[in-house]
Amino acid sequence: MEASSSYDGHAFQHRHQRVLPAPGRLLGAVPSAEIVAVGTELLLGQLVDTNTAFIAQALAGIGMDVHGTHTVGDNRERIAELVGGALERADGVITSGGLGPTVDDVTKEAVCDALGAGTRVDGEAIEAMEALFASAGRELRENNRKQAILPHGATVLKNAHGTAPGFVAWRADGKFVACVPGVPFEMKAMVAGQLLPLLERHFHLRETIVTHTLHTFGIAESEIDHRIADLFEQSDNPKIAVLAHRFTCDVKLNGKAQNREEAQALIAPMADEIRARLGAVIYGSDSETLAFVVLQLMRERGERLGVAESCTGGLVSAELTAVAGASDVFVGGVVAYDNDTKTRVLGVPPKRIAEFGAVSGEVASDMAQGARTNLGSDWAVSVTGVAGPSGGTSEKPVGLVYAAIVGPYGVTAHRLQLSGERAQVQQRATIHALGLLWRRLRAEPKGARET
Known part of the structure; x- marks a missing residue:
């Protein structure tokens, strides 16, 4: 035939x-x-x-x-x-x-x-x-x-x-x-x-498979497995998988049923249980990225964001602007790769660079504060580091990155020692900077005091 x-x-x-x-x-x-x-x-x-x-x-x-x-x-x-x-x-x-x-x-x-x-x-x-x-x-x-x-x-x-x-x-x-x-x-x-x-x-197909993904930040794959190990054994539908993805960890739930609504109904109680066990490390689900969640939180608060970058070369800004509608929150970013640019554009004092080095918590903090002031934003995030493969020393090895967050409650700097080749260090630094900002936004109320 x-x-x-x-x-x-x-x-x-x-x-x-x-x-x-x-x-x-x-x-x-x-x-x-x-x-x-x-x-x-x-x-x-x-x-x-x-x-x-x-x-x-x-x-x-x-x-x-x-x-x-x-x-x-x-x-x-x-x-x-x-x-x-x-x-x-x-x-x-x-x-x-x-x-x-x-x-x-x-x-x-x-x-x-x-x-x-x-x-x-x-x-x-x-x-x-x-x-x-x-x-x-x-x-x-x-x-x-x-x-x-x-x-x-x-x-x-x-x-x-x-x-x-x-x-x-x-x-x-x-x-x-x-x-x-x-x-x-x-x-x-x-x-x-x-x-x-x-x-x-x-094949006269009457079933569908629906996937629901929970995204986490700041928790190891092994720790997630430890917290939900019994659920793997108990649940055949939906099936559960833990996957490292873009330097974060995802928990995927795959439900199979006659239609999408029935599959979602199977997934929902298991997703609720996993959320209860993992708690505040879950930042979003399905298509929601860290950048999306950060922008949404700031939109709800009526606040705006600026960025200052060195070793990431604009990747943090790129993540933010990849989200449609980012312009109502993201005011702009500065790629201050050269120390002179850090001084002229962001106002980092030359003596701070001389005393602490461009890769330091002090300079990262100054970069963030300079971006917030000069861009007129409520919050700012900065990144400076040694992406490699050269440029590292025994005191400041390749992969050393500082990310700083400044907002109404002040500035915090975070020291990160990241692994991988140059592109991986840059990507990891980008994800960590956005993740640290997400944590601050969740922890601090809108407005509040200025320091």
């Missing part, structure tokens, strides 16, 4: 699709998939694979289990072997990458090998490419035309943002191999707009 498809830009229509349960999987059981990221550049570390994470989250959202993820180079035999093996373990495979026009784009050929499938030319894909190239005044070459050669019986996934169509190839037993482009924005549109609805219909 042939499968045919059409896409009007809003909804994907699929006709004559097989809906057979895969052998060994009971009808109604949760379908599973494995994900394969294709590209030699991924194996060499030249590119970071973000596609797998997106696809895995998307599958969880429609109630499919991901049983494995893999990375493989642009090698036809190895791709075919990996896809064939995955089909023995799971109900389907989703690959990303290797659908382009060059000689090393061999994913489609490898999938045909794994399935024992022949190929056909998709006329609609050819027409779409011809129109796209004509609009750009370019010639459609034969290597581009090869992108329209697809496995027999495959369902076409149209590419609204590029030349390479995706496809879903079907085995007679109902198992599938879905292939999508490696370019992230092409892949995301294709997966969300076409592949997910197709899989929902194919």
